[in-house]
Amino acid sequence: MKKTTISTVLVANRGEIACRIMRTAKALGLTTVAVHSDIDQRALHVREADVAVNLGGAKPSDSYLLMDKIIDAALSKGAQAVHPGYGFLSENATFARKLEEAGLIFLGPPASAIDAMGSKSAAKALMEKAGVPLVPGYHGDAQDLQTFREAAESIGYPVLLKAIAGGGGKGMKVVERDSELVEALSAAQREAQSAFGDSRMLVEKYVLKPRHVEIQVFADQHGNCLYLHERDCSIQRRHQKVVEEAPAPGLPSELRRAMGESAVRAAQAIGYVGAGTVEFLLDERGDFFFMEMNTRLQVEHPVTEAITGLDLVAWQIRVARGEPLPITQEQVPLRGHAIEVRLYAEDPEAGFLPASGHLELYREPATGPGRRVDSGVEEGDEVSPFYDPMVAKLIAWGEDREEARQRLLSMLGETVVGGFKTNLALLQRILSHEAFAAEDLDTGFIERHHEDLLPAIVELPEAFWQRAAQALIATDPVSARLDDTNSPWAINTSWRSVLSATVRLQLVSGGVKRSVDLQQHGSSLPRNFGVVRKGHTAYVRWGVEWHAVSRFDPIAEAEVSNGHQGGLTAPMNGSIVRVLVEVGQEVEAGAALAVLEAMKMEHTIRAPETGKVTAVYCQEGELISEGIVLVDVEIAP
Template identity: 70%
Template sequence: MSASATPLLTRILVANRGEIACRVMRTAKALGLSTVAVHSATDRAARHVREADISVDLGGSKAADSYLLIDKLIAAAKASGAQAIHPGYGFLSENASFARAIDAAGLIFLGPPASAIDAMGSKSAAKALMEDAGVPLVPGYHGEAQDVETFRTAAERIGYPVLLKATAGGGGKGMKVVEQVGELAEALASAQREAQSSFGDSRMLVEKYLLKPRHVEIQVFADQHGHCLYLNERDCSIQRRHQKVVEEAPAPGLSPELRRAMGEAAVRAAQAIGYVGAGTVEFLLDSRGEFFFMEMNTRLQVEHPVTEAITGLDLVAWQIRVAQGEALPITQEQVPLIGHAIEVRLYAEDPSNDFLPATGTLEIYRESAAGPGRRVDSGVAEGDSVSPFYDPMLGKLIAWGEDREQARLRLLAMLDEFAIGGLKTNLAFLRRIIGHPAFAAAELDTGFIPRYQEQLLPPVGELSAEFWQAAAAAFSQSQSEHVRQDDVHSPWAGTHGLRVGLPAETDLHLSCNGQKRVIQLRNKTSSALRGEQLLIEQDGVRRQHLAIRRGDALYLKWDGELQTIKRLDPIAEVDASHSHQGGLTAPMNGSIVRVLVEAGQSVEAGTQLVVLEAMKMEHSIRAPHAGVVKALYCVEGEMVGEGAVLVELEEV
C-alpha cells in the first residue's frame, strides 16, 4: 500500500467466498461503497454472490481453477470497475505475489505490504526473524531441506511427539501430529500434499508438540504513518485437528501485566517488518505464564468478531481507511476492553464420524434471533448447497456479555435457537462444549476436546418412545390439510381417533438416525401442529417443538437437536448392503488423490488403501482387517460421491 496518490474508493472486490465475503461487503456497504463478488461455477448462486452489487464468474469448481487464479481476479476487478481488492482469509490472503500483482495493476490491496507477507508468510522465516529479535520460540526445525531423513533427524533431536506444519499454511491444513518415528514418513507425505493443494507450497517445518498449552493470540493494527497498536488478545485454545472451534476475548485469567507483555511483543514483531493493516501474532502460553511465538497471520482472522465485540471497533472499516492513507483513530491507551465475547465456528461436518466434512443441501437453515450482544456471521441461507470443493465452515455465532458467564449463557441460547437440517453439522457438539462445566470454569487448553471426548461426543442412544410418538404425530399431521390449528383439544386437531371408513389407529413405519420403528398412533398424548410448532400436552404440561416438513422428510427438534425422520415403505425397502459385501465406501463427496493398492494384493489391517481429498483435507481409507483386494472401483483424479464403493476387500 502506498500513502501517496491513493484514489478515493467507491467500489471494492472481495476475492473470497462464504461468510467472510458477506461480512466484508456488509461493512463496505455501510461505508457507502459498492461491492463486487467473484465466484466459481459451483458458487454461481451462492449467498455472497446474491448480496453483491456486481458479480464476476471465474469458472471452474475447485479453488485452484477459480479463487486462486490471480490473473482472473485482477481482470475481474478491472472489468467491474473496482479500485481495491479485499482478500478475506484463506485462499490468496497471505500470498505476496497476489499483493504485488494488485499493486502492479494500479489497484489497492486491502491487506499488508507484500514485503510483510514475505517476511511472515513463511513460518520458517518468521521463526528465524523472531529468534533474531529475542522472542522465545518452541524448539523445532525450520530449515530449507525437506527430505524425510532431515525431518527424522530433527524429530529425534526435538523428541516425540512432534508437530508437522506447512510453512505457508494456516487453518489446520498441512498439519499432522506424529507420535513415533514409524509414523513420520507417511504423515510428512500427506501433509506435503495437503499443503501443496491448499497453498501451492509443500514446504514443511517441525516443532515440539507441547502438552496442555493455551493458544493466545494478539490482534495488531498498523497504519502507513508508523503507528501500531494491539487490540487486546483472544484465547483460541479449544481446537480439533488443529482447527479452532471456540474463540473468546479477552483470554480468561490473563493478568494486565501479561497482556501488556504479549501485546508489546506483538507490536515489535509487526514493526520489525514494516507491517500495515490488520494482523495477528499467535503465541503458545504455558501454565507458568511463559509464551512462545508460533506465527504471524498477515490478514484478518476468522475470529476477529470477538475483538470487535469487546472494543466496539469495525476492523474491516479500519482496513479500508488505512489502505487509503488514514491514520489510526486512537492510541494504545484509548483501546477499549469492554465485557467479554465468545465465538463458535459452525461447520458442515459429522462429529460422530471423526469430523468428516459433510455435503448436501441446507433443507432447513434457521439462525438465532438478532438482539443485543448477539451476532451471526454466515455465508449460507436455507436451500443453499454445500459442495466438497471448499472449507466446510457455514458461519459463526458470536455472543457478548458484560462478563464471561453472561456471554456464555447468551451463546447457549443462540445455539438452542439455531436449526439446521439436510446435512450433518457440529451444532450439538458446540452446544456441549459451551455447556460443559470445565468450559464454564474457563479450564482451557488445546487438549480440551480430547480430554472430555466422552461427554462432548456421546454415542448415539436409542430414541425414546415419546420421541417416536411425537414424530409420528407430526408426520401424520403435516400430511393433513384439514387439521385444526387453533384448539389443541378439538377432535379435529389431530389425525388420531375415529375416521369413517378408516381404522381408528394408524401405523407409521419411520426411520431416524439409523433406527427404525413401526409406530401406532394413539390418543394418549394431546398434540397439534400449528405452523412449524408441534404442541404436545401431557398431564397439564404443554411443550412445543420445531417441526418442519420438507418433501419426504420431517425435521423435528427434540432435546436440543434437529432430528430427521423419514417414512419407510416396508414393501419396497431393500437391504443394499448385499450388493458389495466387504466394500469400503467413500465417507463423503470428494476427489481420489491416491490409490495405493491393486486388485489381488494382500494387505494387513490398517493398511492405507485410498486417499480421498474433500474440502482441502485428506482422508485415508484403511483396511479394517487383513485381507485381499478383490476389486477397485475408483481411479486417481476421479470425483466420487458419499457412499460410493471404492475398494472391495475379501477377508482371509
C-alpha cells in the first residue's frame, strides 16, 4: 500500500484535546491549523496553533459543528488531514464522507464503521449477531411514549434511557418508576437533539452496582488489530466519567484477555481502522455486557499511554498515512498503573451544575516523571457556558496503583482554581477515600459515599477567619516598601507604629460576611500556609477547599439602594430552552417553570413552594447570566 503524505493537520475541536493533538503533531514536524468560534478567538488552542481560522458564532451549532466551514478552512490552509478530537463531529459519518469527497484524510475510522457503531441500537443488534452478551433492552425504531412504556415494563424498572447517537452522558436518564417516564423521556430527547441533532432513544435495564470497564483497540489499513489493555471508568457523576485508571484493578488475567479479544472481534466485524474503545459493563459475578463502541480517541486515553509508553495520536497519524501497526499483541507493553481525574468547572454541592466565567486564578501542578497535565486554559481565560465544562485532566503514573494514587493526590494539592466553582475538592476526597484505596469500585461510588464525598456545608470556624485575615494583611501589596528591604515597611507582618495591637477587618467569603479582630503581632505567613493573592482577593486553603476572601466596606454597602428582591434566579450562565409558565398561573411545589441549557446539559428551574407566578423575565432562546431573575413566584399563604 502506497503511503500518504501528511504535512499539515487541521484540528476540528477546541480545549485540552485540541492542544494535546497539536503537541504530538508538532513533535512529528507537522503544521497545525486551529478553528475557533467568535468567543474562542483568544483561547489556548488558538494561541498554540500555527494557523487559526474563525468559524464565527458561539454555540456548537453555529461554529464547531459547521462541516462545510471546517472543510473550507482545511483546504484554504493547505491541510491534508483533519483530526476531530472527541465530541462535536468526531463520530459523524457524514463529516467523514464529506472530508473524503473533498480529498481530505479523516484521522478516524471509515464512515462505514462510524455508521455501524454510531447508532447504539444498530451496534447492539450487530453485537447480538456476533454472540456478544448484551444488557436486556429495547433498541427498535419506534420512538413513541407507549412503546417505551411497554418496553420498560417488560424489562423491569429501573431502566436507563440513552440517546442512540449519544455519548458523554448527554441524553441519558435513569428512570426509577413509570410516573417519571414522561418527563425523563422528553428531557432526554431534547438533550439528544441539542447535542447530536438526533433525538432517537433506546432503553435498557439499569444494571445495579456495575463496573464500567473499556478496552482500547487499534487497527491499521492492513487488517491488523490489537487491544492496548483496559481502563476502569467506574467513578462517574451524571453518567459522565470523573476518574479513570489503567489497568482495571482486580481483573483476573483470563477475564482481561476475554474482554480484550471480544473487543478486537467487534472492531474487526465492522472493518475498523484507527483508535477506538469498546465499552463493557462488568457485574459482580465477572459477567460482562457490551454497551457501545466509541469510534474515536477517548478523553481518558492518557492513562493507556502512561502504562504502554505509546503515543496514540502519533499512531493515528501513522495509520492514516498507510503504515502498519508497529507491534503485535504479544509486544504491547504493560508497566505500572495510571490514574486520571477530570477537573470540571461545576458545583458538586448544587447537583454538579456546570459553572462558567472568568478564570481569575489558575495554578497547575508541576509536571515531570509520572506527572502529566492536559489542559486547554490559562489564567485569565474565559470558561464559556456553550461547551463542555472540563478545565483540565491530571494524570499520575506509578509503579503500582498506590503510588499513582498518592502522586495524583499530591498533584491535586498543588492545583488552585479561582473565579468559579470546581470539583477539585471532590476529586481529592474520592482519591483519599478508603473504598477507592481498597479498589471497591462501581458506577454508584459517588452516590453510595455521598456523605463522605459531598459533606454538608458547615459554617467556617473562627480559626479560618483568623487565617483569612492574616492572609489578606500579610499579602497586601501596598503594605510593604519593596524599594528598601531594610525598612520596617518592607515586612508584611501588619505591624505599624502607633497603631493598636489589634486590627479589625470586615471580610466576605462565599457570600458570608464576618468582622474579624486580628492581633497585629506574628502575622507573617509560614511557607506552607496555603494562600494565593490575586488583586484584592486572597485564596485561602482550608482542609481540601480553597476559599476566596476579600474585604468589604459595610458603610458603602449600606448606601447602595436595594435592587430586585426575591424571584428564582439562573444558577449559571446559559440559554433558555423552554418557558413553561405564564403570569397569573398557579403552580405546585416542584413544578417546572423554565428549562435552562448550559454546557450541553438541561437544568430545570422549579417552584420551591406552592404559589402564583407574578412575573416572567425570560423568553425562549434568550442568553442569560448567572444570578439573573427568571421568574417571580408569590408563595401561597
